Amino acid sequence: MKSLKIGVCGVGNVGGAVLDNITNAPDIVRDNGGVNIEVSQVGARKGKSVVPFDLDVTTNLMDIAANSDIDVLVELIGGCDLAKDLVEESIRKGKNVVTANKALISTHGDELFQLAKDHGVQIGFEASVAGGTPVIKALREGLVANKVNWFAGILNGTTNYILSKMSDDNSSFEDALKEAQDLGLAESDPTMDVDGTDAAQKASILSALAFNTPFDFRSVSYEGIESVSSDDILYAEELGYSIKHIAYGSIEGDEVHVSAYPTFVSNDQLLSQVGQQMNALEISCDGIGSTVYYGPGAGPKPTASAVIADLVDIANGGWPETGSAGKKNKLLKEGKQEFSRYYNLEVKNEAGAIAKVSALFAASDISIEALIQKESKQTNQEQSHVPVIIITGPLSDLNALQMLENLGSVEEITNSVKQFRIHNAL
Ligand SMILES: NC(=O)c1ccc[n+]([C@@H]2O[C@H](COP(=O)([O-])OP(=O)(O)OC[C@H]3O[C@@H](n4cnc5c(N)ncnc54)[C@H](OP(=O)(O)O)[C@@H]3O)[C@@H](O)[C@H]2O)c1
Numbered sequence: 001m002k003s004l005k006i007g008v009c010g011v012g013n014v015g016g017a018v019l020d021n022i023t024n025a026p027d028i029v030r031d032n033g034g035v036n037i038e039v040s041q042v043g044a045r046k047g048k049s050v051v052p053f054d055l056d057v058t059t060n061l062m063d064i065a066a067n068s069d070i071d072v073l074v075e076l077i078g079g080c081d082l083a084k085d086l087v088e089e090s091i092r093k094g095k096n097v098v099t100a101n102k103a104l105i106s107t108h109g110d111e112l113f114q115l116a117k118d119h120g121v122q123i124g125f126e127a128s129v130a131g132g133t134p135v136i137k138a139l140r141e142g143l144v145a146n147k148v149n150w151f152a153g154i155l156n157g158t159t160n161y162i163l164s165k166m167s168d169d170n171s172s173f174e175d176a177l178k179e180a181q182d183l184g185l186a187e188s189d190p191t192m193d194v195d196g197t198d199a200a201q202k203a204s205i206l207s208a209l210a211f212n213t214p215f216d217f218r219s220v221s222y223e224g225i226e227s228v229s230s231d232d233i234l235y236a237e238e239l240g241y242s243i244k245h246i247a248y249g250s251i252e253g254d255e256v257h258v259s260a261y262p263t264f265v266s267n268d269q270l271l272s273q274v275g276q277q278m279n280a281l282e283i284s285c286d287g288i289g290s291t292v293y294y295g296p297g298a299g300p301k302p303t304a305s306a307v308i309a310d311l312v313d314i315a316n317g318g319w320p321e322t323g324s325a326g327k328k329n330k331l332l333k334e335g336k337q338e339f340s341r342y343y344n345l346e347v348k349n350e351a352g353a354i355a356k357v358s359a360l361f362a363a364s365d366i367s368i369e370a371l372i373q374k375e376s377k378q379t380n381q382e383q384s385h386v387p388v389i390i391i392t393g394p395l396s397d398l399n400a401l402q403m404l405e406n407l408g409s410v411e412e413i414t415n416s417v418k419q420f421r422i423h424n425a426l
Contacts, residue, residue, distance in 0.1 A: 003036040004315045006098075007064035009043040009086055010077035011050050014100055014127070017300035018074065018307050023053050033312035040070050065089035072314055074307060075099040080107055087123070091115050096318070098310040100127035100303050106201035109208060109215025113321075122318040124310025129202040130155060130279045132302025133295030134309065138283065139209040140319060146285035148210040150250035152423060155202040155260070157277035157297040158186040158193040159225045159245045163262075164275040167233050167242060173226070185277050185298070195224035196245065199260040203247035204331070210249060210283065211256040213331040221333050221397065222260040227418055232344060235374070235389050236264050239342075242272040246423055250337055257335045259397070264342050264422040270294075271423070338394035340369065340422040345407065346385045346415040349376070353412035354388060360410065364403055367393035385414045391422070 006022075008015055022029070022037050030036055043061035044050050051057050058064065064073055065086050073090040075083050075097060083104050087097050091112070099105065105112070105125050116123050126136045130153075139148070154160050158180050165176035177194070180186040192198045204217035225245055236243050246263035249256065265272040270292050274280040279297025284290045296302040313319065347353045354373065361368050374387040395403070400419055407417045 001030065001036050002034060002315045003038060004071050004311055005038050005040040005069055006072045006074055006311060007041040007043065007067055007070040008039060008074045008076065009061045009064055010075070011042060011044040012076065013300040014303045014307070015074075015076040017304035018076065019051070019053055019055070021301075021304050021308060029308060029312060033315070035312045035315040037308070037311055037315075041067055061086055062089065065093060065095070068093070070095060072096045072098055072311060074311070075101060075104075076307070078103065080104050084108055084112075087112060088115060091119050091121055091123075094119060094121060096122045096124070096314050098124040098127075098307055098314070100125075100307060102128040102198070102201040102205060106204045106215055106217035109205070113215075117321060122314055124307075124314060124318075125205070126310050127303045127306035129205050130281060130293070130295070131157075131297045131299060132305045133279055133281075133293050133297060134306065135206070135281050135293050136209065137309070138291070138293055139206065143283060143285060143291070144320075146287055148251070149284050149286060150248070151206055151210055151281060151283045152271060153203070153206070153247045153281035154244050154271060154274050154279055155247045155281070155297065156193050156199040156245060157279055157299075158190060159199070160274065160279070161185050161277040162194075163225060163228065163233070163243055163245065166228070166230060167237070168275070170230065172230065173228070180277075194226060196222040196260050199245055199247050203249060203258050203260050206247070206281070207249045207256055207258045207331060211251045211329050211331075213256045213329050216331055219331040219333050220258045220260065221335060223262065225262050228262050228420075231387070232342075232418065232420070235344065236342070239264075239370075239389075239391070240267050241265060241422070242267065243420070244271060244274070246271065246421075248337070248423070251329060252336070254329045255336075256329050256331050257337055258331060259335055259337075261421055263339075264420055266422070266424050269423065335397040338396050339400075340394050340424060341392045341400050342420045342422055343390040343392070343403075343407070344415075344418040345388050345390070345413050347388050348412045348414060349384055349386050350412070356412055357388070357390075357407070357410060360406055361390070361392065361403070364399070364406065366395055366399070366403060369393055
């Protein structure tokens with residue numbers, strides 16, 4: 001039986017679940033993974049009071065990086081400050097590292113993997129994307145024989161939960177967010193979930209594995225779900241779509257584009273069926289076509305499951321070098337990918353107004369696939385404006401934004417126009 005001595009840094013939601021699993025159910029990992037994992041030391045700045053097990057606890061987390069008795073440092077504190085110092089120092093001291101920290105990997109991955117390579121150690125980061133659903137393992141092991149053409153994923157459980165509640169129960173955005181927080185799905189500060197940063201960080205990690213790009217989340221273009229209204233959800237349903245926050249990556253030649261936006265997903269797509277806090281990732285490759293991975297994307301137990309899987313892998317010899325093979329492809333911010341689009345506008349209720357709007361689309365060489373005038377919500381006799389939904393043919397993000405700007409200068413349009421991508425069958 002192989003054995004592994006670990007030091008766990010951070011005893012929060014995930015750290016607590018890792019300790020709980022290893023301490024209370026060691027037989028499962030021994031039987032399934034053939035590894036005996038022993039917790040040599042725990043780093044908790046509040047000390048023993050937050051560690052409900054009889055373990056050696058230090059309040060100085062750097063002690064763990066320095067402890068020569070430890071094979072693997074498990075970083076579960078988050079952020080890029082102390083976490084980065086801990087990981088670097090551990091690697092320099094010849095330790096392997098396991099982390100759930102998507103912010104760290106998506107920002108500093110390249111330098112950390114180079115450092116690990118130089119010191120002959122490994123970094124496991126399965127828990128950084130899609131929690132308990134092994135998508136990293138799928139990309140770097142199961143699909144290693146295939147060229148990935150694109151991936152599309154729901155990578156943030158909180159936003160998926162909010163959009164599901166808005167759709168299933170007609171909840172407002174605010175009520176759905178509050179419920180997600182009450183259930184412990186959303187952070188007390190949910191900014192990085194709601195504004196799309198979390199999904200963008202995860203998408204950049206997937207890109208590094210799928211397309212051999214640098215780890216660089218700043219080259220991902222993204223938006224959050226704040227602009228999605230109940231009306232958009234209703235109109236989407238009427239048209240045969242669900243609104244999901246979709247991270248999308250694709251490669252053409254050596255150019256890779258990765259983005260994360262609220263997106264209309266047609267109901268014949270598997271991703272449209274992914275509700276509540278669940279995550280899903282579709283990966284399309286040459287030869288085998290699409291494979292889809294579905295499961296819990298966050299939460300202490302699913303995340304701990306991924307951390308422990310990495311530990312077992314390390315004990316069993318680890319993985320091929322991350323991102324080392326061949327040349328690096330370019331991760332470019334300016335998206336050339338073309339998507340059909342949904343535009344939501346309000347137009348003055350007067351003769352010729354809608355014709356003027358559709359003429360503007362035609363002048364920009366954008367085909368209109370559907371133009372639907374909705375019933376006005378105004379109750380007064382004189383309805384001054386009407387909602388209009390326009391579905392276009394495929395156009396790039398750049399052209400879609402240009403069109404938004406053009407629409408902004410039409411005096412017959414009375415709202416701030418919204419535009420979302422449409423993810424049709426590919
Ligand atoms: N929660 C999830 O579902 C989930 C899913 C996937 C990935 N992750 C990732 O897992 C990591 C941990 O998340 P979490 O939810 O467990 O966070 P958490 O509950 O906030 O726990 C973080 C722990 O780290 C400690 N810590 C933070 N900064 C520290 C510092 N500068 N010095 C010493 N200790 C420090 C905290 O100590 P105090 O208690 O003293 O503040 C706390 O014990 C993050 O990278 C997160 O992105 C989480």
